[in-house]
Amino acid sequence: MFAARKLCLVLDLDHTLLNSAKFGEVDQLHEEILRIKEEQDRGKPQRHLFRFQHMGMWTKLRPGVWNFLEKASKIFELHLYTMGNKLYATEMAKVLDPSGTLFAGRVISKGDDGDLLDGDERVPKSKDLDGVLGMESAVVIIDDSVRVWPHNKHNLIVVERYTYFPCSRRQFGLLGPSLLEIDHDERPEDGTLASCLAVIERLHQIFFSHRALNDVDVRHILASEQRKILAGCRVVFSRVFPVGEANPHLHPLWQTAEQFGAVCTNQIDEQVTHVVANSLGTDKVNWALCTGRFVVHPGWVEASALLYRRANETDFTPSSCPIPILLPTIFLVRALASLSGEAGRFCTVTNAAFPRLTQPFTELTDRLDTVTCGSTPSPRPCRSHPYRPAPQTVRAASFVDLSDFAYAVSASL
Known part of the structure; x- marks a missing residue:
């Protein structure tokens, strides 16, 4: 990676890059609204709303995700990490990376076969870097939860949880309507992913400003920036x-x-x-x-x-x-x-x-x-x-x- 002047970036999927909801979790009113939005979105070169009939699921991408992935991929080797099952992980990777060039098969799923989506955070689960090829000193993680990374907190950038669907807010015990219910969303130019991109670009710049790269630790750089x-x-x-x-x-x-x-x-x-x-x-x-x-x-x-x-x-x-x-x-x-x-x-x-x-x-x-x-x-x-x-x-x-x-x-x- 160092030869290509790249670090390793591990990206959480659910509530970080996107938000998904099963058909049964969406009421009839919002189902009709989503169908209209999906039809309007279908003709765009970079879609944000998907209806997966074979999985019985809606998926909404976070605003700014396309620009984020494109620019991050130039300076990081991207890994996708989800607590959902392999089918879900594979489908989401196809959505985010249709050509297969961004993640190149670097997709980690830790969910059971019966767990389509990332489960409730209140159920103890954890992630680790065992499936990530690369030194921990060169790995940055972006996730909406700090609890699931008990052994890698120093690699972690925590982001605001993305809850587009009403059921996602209920899942985490959150009050108030969702982004879908108020019919507004983050702005791609200065939303969460735009802020994240600025941070990781800074980390990359500082890391490769050193001559002896094997002696540099991105965790120390992140802590210093914090x-x-x-x-x-x-x-x-x-x-x-x-x-x-x-x-x-x-x-x-x-x-x-x-x-x-x-x-x-x-x-x-x-x-x-x-x-x-x-x-x-x-x-x-x-x-x-x-x-x-x-x-x-x-x-x-x-x-x-x-x-x-x-x-x-x-x-x-x-x-x-x-x-x-x-x-x-x-x-x-x-x-x-x-x-x-x-x-x-x-x-x-x-x-x-x-x-x-x-x-x-x-x-x-x-x-x-x-x-x-x-x-x-x-x-x-x-x-x-x-x-x-x-x-x-x-x-x-x-x-x-x-x-x-x-x-x-x-x-x-």
């Missing part, structure tokens, strides 16, 4: 962990912050730059506000980890919304459609790659449509919001910022 994201941030958490938590340093949020370069502490001091809190009113939050420190929602840490850059703190202030910004609800996209900033983009992050902040929100989902959003001719331009709908098809929210939106929602409840 630590740059929140470097210089000293973080204290306020009522984010359970009261009386004896080992807060073992909490995934604390570990994520440190993995991406922040220094975490239990106590406030003059070096603290950020207070991470779900709500206002605590002593630590009041101190931060009085001393000019950042007060951010926990989603700021997770968004930074997924973006591979420090997210804008002003988009994640608890004061912007009396309800958590990163609710497990894609339906908020409808109200956030005209908002710029990363909070709008990451309104679904919480229940994707990082589900631990999920909070029940059933009552609001029933009453959200009672909020008067107003209307404007078209949404404001939004470079960082991949779900922004087309201007001519949307009754856009007219709120100036999240504070206005939050006030309208709270006033309607």
Whole structure:
């Protein structure tokens, strides 16, 4: 691989590159919608929606996947990895690589014959690099789950889970409608795969800038790049962990912050730059506000980890919304459609790659449509919001910022 100036890239299939659903998991209404979409998509040179009659299954490719695979294949040897069975893996490889030149047979399937799709994450399963030819020091993994790679976490780039179909959200216990239900999708030019491509291109560039390639370890490069994201941030958490938590340093949020370069502490001091809190009113939050420190929602840490850059703190202030910004609800996209900033983009992050902040929100989902959003001719331009709908098809929210939106929602409840 080194002679061809390539590293090894292991790509998870389900919820990373695509999303699949069995016929029986799709209700009649959405079946009809999908048939119309599939017929429209069929004539395009690069399709994204497929109906497999012989497998009884729908498959939706993630936006940007064609560009991602084309460019990644030039600097990486691609491997496809799924927990689905061999039939499923083979069919998906044909869809993503019709000519057979991208993966060249490098397809790994670990599912049983009866497991067509990747199973429920709550059932303990794991992946490894045993079937990947190449040194682990030259392997990068892209997956929506960190749990399935217990022995290769240092090779892993975690991405936001792609859940296009309603049944996929139910599979992971996620609230709110799916992308299919709201009829919007990620934008290929700045969605998850576009962000991923920028990261792996950077890793490749740094790796091959060294002369003695056998002495270089891509895991060290990845860790170094991660630590740059929140470097210089000293973080204290306020009522984010359970009261009386004896080992807060073992909490995934604390570990994520440190993995991406922040220094975490239990106590406030003059070096603290950020207070991470779900709500206002605590002593630590009041101190931060009085001393000019950042007060951010926990989603700021997770968004930074997924973006591979420090997210804008002003988009994640608890004061912007009396309800958590990163609710497990894609339906908020409808109200956030005209908002710029990363909070709008990451309104679904919480229940994707990082589900631990999920909070029940059933009552609001029933009453959200009672909020008067107003209307404007078209949404404001939004470079960082991949779900922004087309201007001519949307009754856009007219709120100036999240504070206005939050006030309208709270006033309607």
